[in-house]
Amino acid sequence: MPTEPFQSNPLRDGLNLRSIPDPCSLIIFGASGDLTHRKLVPALYNLAADGALPQAISVVGFARRDKTSEVFRKELGEAVRKFSRQAVNDELWENFSNSITYHRSEFDNPEGYVSLARHLEELDAARGTRGNRLFYLAVAPDQFEVILENLRKSGLNTAAPGSWARVIVEKPFGTDLPSARRLNDLVESAFDESQTYRIDHYLGKETAQNIMVMRFANAIFEAMWNSRYIDHVQITASEPLGVEGRAGYYDKSGALRDMVQNHLLQLLCLTAMEPPAGLDADSIRDEKVKVLRSLRPLAGDEVFRHVVRAQYGAGAVNGKRVAAYRDELNVNPESNTETFVALEVNVDNWRWAGVPFFIRVGKRLPKGGTEIAVQFKSVPPVLFRATGETVDDNVLVIRIQPDEGISLRMCAKMPGSSLRIEPVKMDFHYGTSFGKATPEAYERLLLDAMSGDATLFARRDEVEEAWKFIDLIHEAWRTRSNDLAIYSAGSWGPSEADELIKRHEATWRRL
Amino acid sequence: MEKAVTFDPSGLGLPVEIGLIDKELGKLWESSDDTKTRASLINFVIHTGDPGSLKADTEIISTIAAKHACRAILIFSNPSAPAPAAQAWINAHCHQTGKGERQLCSEQITFRLDGESANALPNIVFSHLDTDLPLCLWWQGDLPEPLDETLWSWVDRLIYDSAKWSRPVHQLHLVRHLTVGSGKGTVLCDLNWTRLQPWRYALASLFDHSAAFPKLNQIDSINVELGNGSRISAMLLLGWFASQLNWTAANSGESQSLFRGRQGEGRPLDEFLSPDNRKISFAITESQNQERNAVLIRCGDSEFELSHAANAEFFEARIHIPETIDSRQILPFPRRNTTDTLLAELSRAGRHPLYTKSLEKILPLLRR
Numbered sequence: 001m002p003t004e005p006f007q008s009n010p011l012r013d014g015l016n017l018r019s020i021p022d023p024c025s026l027i028i029f030g031a032s033g034d035l036t037h038r039k040l041v042p043a044l045y046n047l048a049a050d051g052a053l054p055q056a057i058s059v060v061g062f063a064r065r066d067k068t069s070e071v072f073r074k075e076l077g078e079a080v081r082k083f084s085r086q087a088v089n090d091e092l093w094e095n096f097s098n099s100i101t102y103h104r105s106e107f108d109n110p111e112g113y114v115s116l117a118r119h120l121e122e123l124d125a126a127r128g129t130r131g132n133r134l135f136y137l138a139v140a141p142d143q144f145e146v147i148l149e150n151l152r153k154s155g156l157n158t159a160a161p162g163s164w165a166r167v168i169v170e171k172p173f174g175t176d177l178p179s180a181r182r183l184n185d186l187v188e189s190a191f192d193e194s195q196t197y198r199i200d201h202y203l204g205k206e207t208a209q210n211i212m213v214m215r216f217a218n219a220i221f222e223a224m225w226n227s228r229y230i231d232h233v234q235i236t237a238s239e240p241l242g243v244e245g246r247a248g249y250y251d252k253s254g255a256l257r258d259m260v261q262n263h264l265l266q267l268l269c270l271t272a273m274e275p276p277a278g279l280d281a282d283s284i285r286d287e288k289v290k291v292l293r294s295l296r297p298l299a300g301d302e303v304f305r306h307v308v309r310a311q312y313g314a315g316a317v318n319g320k321r322v323a324a325y326r327d328e329l330n331v332n333p334e335s336n337t338e339t340f341v342a343l344e345v346n347v348d349n350w351r352w353a354g355v356p357f358f359i360r361v362g363k364r365l366p367k368g369g370t371e372i373a374v375q376f377k378s379v380p381p382v383l384f385r386a387t388g389e390t391v392d393d394n395v396l397v398i399r400i401q402p403d404e405g406i407s408l409r410m411c412a413k414m415p416g417s418s419l420r421i422e423p424v425k426m427d428f429h430y431g432t433s434f435g436k437a438t439p440e441a442y443e444r445l446l447l448d449a450m451s452g453d454a455t456l457f458a459r460r461d462e463v464e465e466a467w468k469f470i471d472l473i474h475e476a477w478r479t480r481s482n483d484l485a486i487y488s489a490g491s492w493g494p495s496e497a498d499e500l501i502k503r504h505e506a507t508w509r510r511l
Numbered sequence: 512m513e514k515a516v517t518f519d520p521s522g523l524g525l526p527v528e529i530g531l532i533d534k535e536l537g538k539l540w541e542s543s544d545d546t547k548t549r550a551s552l553i554n555f556v557i558h559t560g561d562p563g564s565l566k567a568d569t570e571i572i573s574t575i576a577a578k579h580a581c582r583a584i585l586i587f588s589n590p591s592a593p594a595p596a597a598q599a600w601i602n603a604h605c606h607q608t609g610k611g612e613r614q615l616c617s618e619q620i621t622f623r624l625d626g627e628s629a630n631a632l633p634n635i636v637f638s639h640l641d642t643d644l645p646l647c648l649w650w651q652g653d654l655p656e657p658l659d660e661t662l663w664s665w666v667d668r669l670i671y672d673s674a675k676w677s678r679p680v681h682q683l684h685l686v687r688h689l690t691v692g693s694g695k696g697t698v699l700c701d702l703n704w705t706r707l708q709p710w711r712y713a714l715a716s717l718f719d720h721s722a723a724f725p726k727l728n729q730i731d732s733i734n735v736e737l738g739n740g741s742r743i744s745a746m747l748l749l750g751w752f753a754s755q756l757n758w759t760a761a762n763s764g765e766s767q768s769l770f771r772g773r774q775g776e777g778r779p780l781d782e783f784l785s786p787d788n789r790k791i792s793f794a795i796t797e798s799q800n801q802e803r804n805a806v807l808i809r810c811g812d813s814e815f816e817l818s819h820a821a822n823a824e825f826f827e828a829r830i831h832i833p834e835t836i837d838s839r840q841i842l843p844f845p846r847r848n849t850t851d852t853l854l855a856e857l858s859r860a861g862r863h864p865l866y867t868k869s870l871e872k873i874l875p876l877l878r879r
């Protein structure tokens with residue numbers, strides 16, 4: 001009986017717990033940029049060093065600067081040595097860097113794309129990359145149009161039968177709903193939704209991925225994951241840093257667009273969503289979209305009741321004096337851009353009715369960290385009232401970064417003849433519990449895009465629903481400017497934020 | 512005649528009465544300062560019949576505990592001792608976590624079981640497991656016979672090293688029995704298979720090229736050249752090829768002689784049959800000097816070779832497909848000692864379905 005010819009490499013089957021990506025060419029637009037040097041190529045090197053990449057891979061840097069492949073590889077080698085999470089082995093880098101080439105062209109020069117297509121065909125023959133192409137747009141959004149249009153015109157957006165073409169788009173996905181729609185239309189003109197991978201690196205973090213496992217693989221949590229048992233949820237992303245050279249972008253964006261629209265609403269979705277029908281990308285993303293659609297819109301005066309925006313003034317962080325935001329380099333001295341925002345958000349569905357989600361994000365706060373804290377309701381004030389003891393509520397904390405892990409606060413009796421109740425914490429740390437290093441988010445996301453798994457990437461409707469919610473807040477802010485509070489750098493934000501949560505008889509957690 | 516046993520309890524910690532182990536462990540923690548936290552995520556049990564390995568095993572436990580907080584139990588079993596006796600020691604391994612002063616500590620209990628006491632292993636030892644935590648048992652040396660049904664039904668992960676067995680063919684059949692008997696919930700973890708993982712990855716990568724993987728249908732022969740005493744490793748690799756490519760054992764019986772003391776000489780030893788009934792011959796050469804290990808796959812005029820020189824950090828991969836590819840590359844070769852291999856195994860959740868399938872492919876060639 002003649003055997004069927006293999007369509008792929010059967011020796012790869014079952015070899016990894018996850019699938020090894022298909023052989024492919026990764027074409028990075030904006031190859032001279034910071035993202036390529038600090039994140040993308042170090043991530044690729046680490047994947048190669050861990051044996052997670054197929055041998056048949058090629059990386060093509062596409063950028064405007066004039067340089068040879070040899071110079072490009074040398075630059076990347078220096079970057080990898082600086083930014084790789086594991087020590088760089090010279091021979092291994094040498095071997096991996098052989099897969100890297102540089103393609104110089106202006107983004108708007110159609111000839112550059114024709115020659116890119118030829119170069120990719122040569123690489124297919126030489127390296128066995130099978131006509132699979134992954135385009136990474138590591139450029140500012142104003143470059144997307146010209147790149148996507150040229151990819152389409154050159155036919156690089158379509159793959160030969162049996163091969164694939166995909167595109168990875170970096171945030172920001174627009175600056176408001178109309179611009180996001182324009183951007184999405186633009187991407188869609190060249191690549192359909194199934195070929196499009198919108199990166200939100202928060203979703204590549206282990207703990208973010210663990211939220212679903214914790215919720216749906218542990219019966220004890222899911223049974224209590226509703227308004228009957230949960231009082232409120234706090235989602236915090238704080239950082240001690242200022243704008244650090246991103247002033248040009250940040251002053252136009254602000255904390256709401258930069259962090260809330262994407263990262264923090266994604267964390268909210270993972271916390272609040274219903275169990276998906278399956279673990280495939282669309283089943284999960286369907287559930288996340290339902291959460292976004294259930295967000296109670298904040299518009300007009302409601303914004304000023306439920307949202308606090310603030311900007312840092314001068315102060316001290318980690319014992320060092322730091323300037324006010326308006327005094328930072330390249331920031332408009334009269335800027336009203338928020339560097340801190342606190343929101344009370346309601347998810348109007350059966351599960352979450354009456355449970356506020358408090359979101360807080362800020363720069364120049366005392367400590368860096370991102371976490372989700374699920375605050376459970378108090379026990380009935382009956383049994384221990386007579387003893388005069390305070391019974392702290394249970395809190396489940398999911399730490400996204402740093403020190404990824406989960407902790408549960410509960411009450412315990414202190415040893416002794418009297419009844420004294422103290423809070424104790426059960427703490428699970430990824431770092432000490434699992435004997436392997438947590439990979440960088442970009443490593444996971446690059447692997448997923450090469451493998452065609454879009455679970456950890458944002459879908460068009462997710463992005464647009466999030467913008468709908470955020471745009472209403474911005475519209476209200478445009479009508480006033482006197483609501484911008486100022487907080488001292490190194491503090492936990494303005495008193496208005498404390499007031500916001502106090503109305504719910506709660507306080508912000510101390511990270 | 513009774514086997515001479517040199518047993519050195521130094522380094523095993525505080526001697527304790529078996530009935531007082533829990534109490535003495537409690538005292539150990541009461542007397543420690545506030546910076547130490549006891550932690551345990553698994554029960555990690557090592558069983559050895561070699562008293563000389565206790566020091567090395569304790570060092571392994573200490574390293575493992577830094578990555579996998581555990582209740583560690585080290586058992587030295589000496590059933591040939593004339594008088595029954597059971598002794599125990601307790602110890603703790605503390606490791607600093609993060610940048611602070613906090614230390615996470617794992618407990619180690621060591622047992623010496625002499626004579627008939629060795630038979631009471633499930634009763635004496637397993638009553639000291641941390642409740643509700645998975646049990647990973649590393650059984651050094653040959654598995655005991657008859658297999659104790661109670662013992663195996665408690666084990667979540669059974670770790671062994673088929674490269675160290677004195678009667679590998681017999682032991683592999685015993686292992687297979689476990690997969691269908693009372694221990695069928697037990698995950699089998701052969702350190703020999705784990706050590707071969709880099710080889711499997713690298714061999715698979717030889718066939719990633721679009722011109723290479725179609726050649727997998729045309730394999731004529733596989734020659735495996737490994738160090739002395741690595742016959743079972745070579746067979747596991749061949750079993751892996753057979754299971755991935757759906758080959759069956761031609762079963763001429765020649766390969767049985769491999770395990771009857773004869774050295775392989777590199778000549779075709781036995782055959783697999785491909786789904787289209789083509790014969791695929793294989794040969795195993797055991798090199799005496801262990802200077803170089805290699806796998807050579809021939810498919811007509813094409814050759815795929817993966818080799819590793821002793822102490823090298825890389826594999827050398829060579830692909831020759833006439834008029835298409837003629838390439839040499841290096842691939843990462845993670846050097847692993849026994850502790851590293853154990854850590855790799857403990858960090859890997861889930862079963863080893865490829866191992867079970869590979870065993871099924873080679874067992875017909877290895878009749879007892």
